[in-house]
Amino acid sequence: MREGLDQWNFVIAAYAVTIAGTLALVAWSWLAMRAAERRRDEGRRK
Amino acid sequence: MHGFANPARFLRIARWLTPVLLLSGLAVTTAALVYGLFFAPAERLQGETVRIIFIHIPTVWLGMAGWTTIAVASFVELVWRHPLAGIAARAAAVPGAAFTALGLATGSIWGRPAWGTWWVWDGRLTSFLVLLFLYLGYIALADSIDREGGSSRIPAIFGLVGAINIPIIHFSVTWWNSLHQPPSLTTGGSAMAAPFLWGVLAAVLGFSLLFGGVILARMRAILARTQAEARLRRKALEG
Numbered sequence: 222m223r224e225g226l227d228q229w230n231f232v233i234a235a236y237a238v239t240i241a242g243t244l245a246l247v248a249w250s251w252l253a254m255r256a257a258e259r260r261r262d263e264g265r266r267k
Numbered sequence: 268m269h270g271f272a273n274p275a276r277f278l279r280i281a282r283w284l285t286p287v288l289l290l291s292g293l294a295v296t297t298a299a300l301v302y303g304l305f306f307a308p309a310e311r312l313q314g315e316t317v318r319i320i321f322i323h324i325p326t327v328w329l330g331m332a333g334w335t336t337i338a339v340a341s342f343v344e345l346v347w348r349h350p351l352a353g354i355a356a357r358a359a360a361v362p363g364a365a366f367t368a369l370g371l372a373t374g375s376i377w378g379r380p381a382w383g384t385w386w387v388w389d390g391r392l393t394s395f396l397v398l399l400f401l402y403l404g405y406i407a408l409a410d411s412i413d414r415e416g417g418s419s420r421i422p423a424i425f426g427l428v429g430a431i432n433i434p435i436i437h438f439s440v441t442w443w444n445s446l447h448q449p450p451s452l453t454t455g456g457s458a459m460a461a462p463f464l465w466g467v468l469a470a471v472l473g474f475s476l477l478f479g480g481v482i483l484a485r486m487r488a489i490l491a492r493t494q495a496e497a498r499l500r501r502k503a504l505e506g
């Protein structure tokens with residue numbers, strides 16, 4: 222039982238690192254794209 | 268292929284394709300990870316830790332796919348001078364580095380219960396760590412050339428030369444003695460049982476869709492910044 226609990230700790234740590242890292246990468250890339258395109262479009266209107 | 272090198276045509280496609288790839292990637296990845304965490308069976312020898320396979324294989328695959336993208340785009344940039352090829356190579360660098368780091372982290376977390384150690388300096392792990400350093404070097408080089416000026420051919424040559432590490436990573440477990448298992452998925456078949464194989468393939472598909480969406484988003488950001496800077500330069504010359 223003790224061994225089973227320890228195994229789940231490793232599984233949860235690996236999933237948490239991957240999910241957090243992937244979501245951060247997606248959010249950062251999407252927001253940077255939106256900001257860059259907004260700046261470009263504002264420059265065109267001026 | 269030359270038709271897609273036109274930035275205006277690329278933007279017309281990328282505007283609808285980016286959210287499609289990201290949303291479908293999120294849906295498929297979520298389904299695969301829920302299956303991996305809650306529905307996949309435990310394995311006889313590895314117990315519950317086998318569930319790490321559903322995130323370790325996709326992240327490692329994308330770490331290698333990222334550098335392959337850089338190498339192919341660099342080749343196209345050097346040979347055909349496609350304007351978008353260099354942008355594609357730069358856009359693949361950060362996501363490739365991120366997935367390489369995640370592959371190393373998940374492998375290390377898996378190694379502790381499976382091998383009794385977080386890290387060993389064997390061929391597979393060391394060549395994969397070298398891949399992370401190659402990414403960091405490429406990002407620093409491309410960034411400095413963007414800021415300081417210089418030939419965009421330099422990072423392209425670096426991207427091509429660094430590709431030599433990809434077959435070394437792939438064959439490292441057959442060339443040298445290693446704690447790491449041989450490849451589970453090859454063109455000749457799979458060493459995995461069906462409940463793991465289909466879940467892993469779904470996770471690889473989901474993460475790959477996300478990876479494609481992230482690369483398109485980063486290409487669009489680089490293009491927008493380049494267009495804004497070109498407009499400012501034109502205005503300065505006119506004024």
